[in-house]
Amino acid sequence: MKPTAILEVKDLTFRYDLRKEEKTLSAVSFSADPGEWIAVVGDNGSGKSTLSRLLVGLIDPEHGTIKIDGCVLGEQSKWSLRQQVGIVFQNPENQFIGTTVQDDVAFGLENVNIPFQEMKERVEAALKLVDMLELRDKDPSQLSGGQKQRVAIAGILALQPKLILLDEAFVMLDPQSRRGLFSVLQNLRKKQGITIISITHDRNEAALADRIIVMEQGELIQVDKPSSVFAKQEKLDAPFAEQLRRNLKSCGRNVPETYMTEDELVEWLCK
Amino acid sequence: MQIKFDHVTADYQLGPIRSANIIQDLDLLLPKHSFTAVIGHTGAGKSSLLKLINGLLLPREGNVVVGDTTITREGNKESLKQVRKKVGMVFQFPEAQLFAQTVEEDIAYGPMNFGLSKEEAIKEAQAAAQLVGLDQDVLKKSPFSLSGGQQRRVAIAGILASNPEVLVLDEPGAGLDPEGKREIMALIKQLHEQKKITTLLVTHDMDDVALYAEDVLVMEKGSVVAHRKVRDFFEQLTESMDWAIELPEARRFQLKIEAKTGRKLPIVCLTIEELTSALIEAELV
Numbered sequence A: 001m002k003p004t005a006i007l008e009v010k011d012l013t014f015r016y017d018l019r020k021e022e023k024t025l026s027a028v029s030f031s032a033d034p035g036e037w038i039a040v041v042g043d044n045g046s047g048k049s050t051l052s053r054l055l056v057g058l059i060d061p062e063h064g065t066i067k068i069d070g071c072v073l074g075e076q077s078k079w080s081l082r083q084q085v086g087i088v089f090q091n092p093e094n095q096f097i098g099t100t101v102q103d104d105v106a107f108g109l110e111n112v113n114i115p116f117q118e119m120k121e122r123v124e125a126a127l128k129l130v131d132m133l134e135l136r137d138k139d140p141s142q143l144s145g146g147q148k149q150r151v152a153i154a155g156i157l158a159l160q161p162k163l164i165l166l167d168e169a170f171v172m173l174d175p176q177s178r179r180g181l182f183s184v185l186q187n188l189r190k191k192q193g194i195t196i197i198s199i200t201h202d203r204n205e206a207a208l209a210d211r212i213i214v215m216e217q218g219e220l221i222q223v224d225k226p227s228s229v230f231a232k233q234e235k236l237d238a239p240f241a242e243q244l245r246r247n248l249k250s251c252g253r254n255v256p257e258t259y260m261t262e263d264e265l266v267e268w269l270c271k
Numbered sequence B: 001m002q003i004k005f006d007h008v009t010a011d012y013q014l015g016p017i018r019s020a021n022i023i024q025d026l027d028l029l030l031p032k033h034s035f036t037a038v039i040g041h042t043g044a045g046k047s048s049l050l051k052l053i054n055g056l057l058l059p060r061e062g063n064v065v066v067g068d069t070t071i072t073r074e075g076n077k078e079s080l081k082q083v084r085k086k087v088g089m090v091f092q093f094p095e096a097q098l099f100a101q102t103v104e105e106d107i108a109y110g111p112m113n114f115g116l117s118k119e120e121a122i123k124e125a126q127a128a129a130q131l132v133g134l135d136q137d138v139l140k141k142s143p144f145s146l147s148g149g150q151q152r153r154v155a156i157a158g159i160l161a162s163n164p165e166v167l168v169l170d171e172p173g174a175g176l177d178p179e180g181k182r183e184i185m186a187l188i189k190q191l192h193e194q195k196k197i198t199t200l201l202v203t204h205d206m207d208d209v210a211l212y213a214e215d216v217l218v219m220e221k222g223s224v225v226a227h228r229k230v231r232d233f234f235e236q237l238t239e240s241m242d243w244a245i246e247l248p249e250a251r252r253f254q255l256k257i258e259a260k261t262g263r264k265l266p267i268v269c270l271t272i273e274e275l276t277s278a279l280i281e282a283e284l285v
């Protein structure tokens, strides 16, 4: 049986400027299952961040509905649903409220009714997961770019939401930290069934998702598994292995005709 | 313009409290017209290194010499002024600092700040806009109405309008879509070649290092642990992974193939083009 969706988005339409005809998002619909990893890709300005702001109720849609865990997102439900959905923004500047790293991570928990002891434990565990425990007494404004980004991610992990939205949350991280956090999130997903929606320009990261959403000028033009998306969207930069396959093809080599993952191509080359 | 670090130690002083050293006894020579990529973990001191070059952070010991200007711990006003004029600095997410009503005013702000009249500054702004490939009709628009990639160009144009001889950039491609990123990187490379700008680029993307830089500088805990030609660096960096540095995609893929077939490809491949020809030459395809 198919599990009930954790997120259902129907017909989502939005304009920043109501005087203009042009829509920032038009009729976006999709759903996400518990434990699913969905990557969102698309050019700058295609509406990805707008979509994420709508999903956490920072802005309200003109049309359409968002259902989180079966509950429609609206004025009333917004506050309780914020505990279910955590978001990490693109640019971690100005996202900090606390005067120490640890306070900042705890801040998100203040609206959640949990005993102090548990709060403390959660904050520590989250800081440990992002490898920032050592810097917990530092002033967040004095951190390096990548450290800020990790604190922002810890804030979300401490909240233990059912759905995590990452709006290019890995851009300022070095490759090693990126890989580390990626596997932390993968583990949470497997163990606790957390759903992850990750907006990214990294094609190799997107290729690892269960499904990819492709945005273009405010419209969702495809949502499907990576192999189908990269096979169909020729304008999209493909993952490295697929680019290599295409290069070999255009050099007149006898490679398979369709999309290949890295493992498939390696296997094929070494046959 | 040459940049020299002579036994530089630096920290961020917070009132009476002194933080641990952020930069540790650093010696460094960046020859004029060089293009250096700076890589390393988060918190390694990359951005701090850039800030030392334009005097936003002052050395506590030692000195930084940019061209013929020396920055010391006293931070002599006149030399700081000279250095800031020569060194253009593009911060992480520079578009967050756009503020003016129009793109033109925003770009002209720098040169006006350095003492040009409004008229002259606007002229410089127009030239800089052209240099970064912004259309004339964009100049009168609000910077906030532009796309992310265009805003990044405006921010870079604002730096170029002061005609810097050194350009230091902190992850200029971050947050841009692949096309936009390629355009910005190509622009930086072109400026380096045409205007002979000494360029220092912080990046986490090893493909950028392989494609655009000539030298690579690895930072770790406030020190430089390697400073080499890009090709030499990646050729020597194999499985050992001394500083847990990622390899460019092509090289990583190559090692995977070599491990599996037990055969070495004819050359060390740093780009997809090199890998394509090497695979063909080795008759693996």
Ligand SMILES: Nc1ncnc2c1ncn2[C@@H]1O[C@H](COP(=O)(O)OP(=O)(O)OP(=O)(O)O)[C@@H](O)[C@H]1O
Binding pocket: A141, A142, A143, A144, A145, A146, A147, A172, A174, B012, B019, B022, B040, B041, B042, B043, B044, B045, B046, B047, B048, B049
């Ligand atoms: N304004 C500041 N005050 C105090 N400490 C700071 C300040 N800015 C940075 N630091 C500290 O200095 C060290 C080096 O920071 P820096 O910003 O140079 O790192 P980075 O290599 O650029 O990292 P990233 O890749 O994350 O941007 C870090 O430990 C950081 O916490």
Ligand SMILES: Nc1ncnc2c1ncn2[C@@H]1O[C@H](COP(=O)(O)OP(=O)(O)O)[C@@H](O)[C@H]1O
Binding pocket: A016, A017, A024, A042, A043, A044, A045, A046, A047, A048, A049, A050, A051, B145, B146, B147, B148
């Ligand atoms: N706060 C805002 N006010 C007005 N327009 C905005 C705002 N944020 C984004 N936009 C516009 O909405 C469109 C979609 O932007 P965004 O969702 O940020 O795209 P993406 O995240 O895919 O780059 C763009 O045309 C952008 O200029």
Ligand SMILES: [Mg+2]
Binding pocket: A048, A049, A050, A090, A167
């Ligand atoms: Mg965005």
Ligand SMILES: [Mg+2]
Binding pocket: A144, A145, A146, B046, B047, B048, B092, B170
């Ligand atoms: Mg930095």
